[in-house]
Amino acid sequence: MYKLVIAEDEERLRRGLCNFIDWAELGFEVVSAFGDGKEVIDYLSRHNVDAVFTDIQMAEVSGLEIAKFVYERQQSCKVIVISGFKEFGYARQAIEYKVEHYLIKPIDIDEIARVFTELKRKLDRQQQLASTTQKDRELTEEIFPFLQEQLFVDLAIGAIFSDQELERRLRLAGLSISPAASSALVSIRVSGYGTESSGPDTDQLQVALAKLLREQTGPILHHIIFTQRHLFKVLSLELEMQDITEFERQLNRQMELIRDTLRDFFGLSVSVHYEGVCQHLFDISALFQKSISNDNRQQPFGHAFLIEKFKLVLSKLNDGSDETAPSIWASYMREISQLPMDKQQELFIGLLPALSEYAGLNSVAAGGGSPVLSDLSGHDGQLLLGKIFDGVAADPDRSSNIMIDKAKQYIELNYAQDLSLDDVAAQVFLHPIYFSRFFKRQTGEKFIDYITRLRMNKAIELLIENKYKVYEISSMVGYRSDKYFAKLFKQHTGYSPRDYLKYIMKVSDDHD
Known part of the structure; x- marks a missing residue:
């Protein structure tokens, strides 16, 4: 049902409009009826409605003033006016304020039914379009980061071979930039990671870092393209052409902010190393190969890079x-x-x-x-x-x-x-990047949901044994922080670990 407000200063007509028309059959619900436009405007200021059916002349505030109020505030509700006057001036003002229909008294119920039937069809179309637009927007917001991440990885691995393919992938990822855009490879290393029992798990840390990178404002886009436990390689790409010095200055400022946030929040030592800056997107691959080869000096130069490239090929296949x-x-x-x-x-x-x-x-x-x-x-x-x-x-x-x-x-x-x-x-x-989507496609669950469910079920088994303390169970199922474990356990079961054990024991006693 669409919400309708009726405004008519003559009480007899107002009651007639409310009661003698089957608004429910027309698809509308009369949520309020007023005798003056002032009350209508006050109501519209506090409530969302779909349509206003108003007399054009009332004691203090007219129907045209209601239409003006809706028009100037760009409210989505539709205004239908009814008037005993045929003057062109009223009609002109009604057109100016985007009034949906202008009806002339005396009231014709059949005409009102026709107007509101057409209005419902219009509102239905708008609602359907809004729903489709919202779904498209949600899909875009969900898929663009994934496509951008894929693009960044493919650039780093050297999986894009022509200007035409690069331009197509940039458009597909929603990026309106030139192949000659500046980019930088940054290594973020967490030192001392794994020494504190209250510290984050690897995935927690990566999720936190990815979120920080996404939230950076300004003309630089960041994505993690490679991880190796406590080492994260980030590809940063300028979205607006600027002087290379300015690009480096802004990049440095953002990376300092990320470093300080990770250090302050997790209490870890975080270092940032700039591997290099490229002035064409095709130069990224050589820089990435050199970077991961330097990180794996015990292997022949290029060995680690070729392993990563093979993973990418197998993933795409x-x-x-x-x-x-x-x-x-x-x-x-x-x-x-x-x-x-x-x-x-x-x-x-x-x-x-x-x-x-x-x-x-x-x-x-x-x-x-x-x-x-x-x-x-x-x-x-x-x-x-x-x-x-x-x-x-x-x-x-x-x-x-x-x-x-x-x-x-x-x-x-x-x-x-x-x-x-x-x-x-x-x-x-x-x-x-590809494995995350592959796992969801094959199992119907996100990786993090799958492993959390597995760990929670194992934790329940250990709780029922009644031999271990909560912090011991937390460690036994893969959580370094017993507080984080307890939080996840409550989300999974609705109980804290201790309350769940009490519940299980009570159920067991009742059965006995």
């Missing part, structure tokens, strides 16, 4: 909706072929044993029981990787089932640890 996987794969194989043979073999030894099952190949071992990797040429390794690619591409559903089963098994075995989404994604060789 598994996603099934990304047509760029074959071209990224071709680029990946070219990069591998340029490595010295011994470096290729080291890479294959790191990849093949964990990945062969996805393609339906026999398990490949690094030594002992299998001769495959102990004497593997670069050509043979490339062929095996090619078989893995073809196997996943040929039957993505099969590989998806294997991946999700492997992820669940890993969670089941390690839920008592400080387990993050990145940890589980690494076990199935998917990029965390």
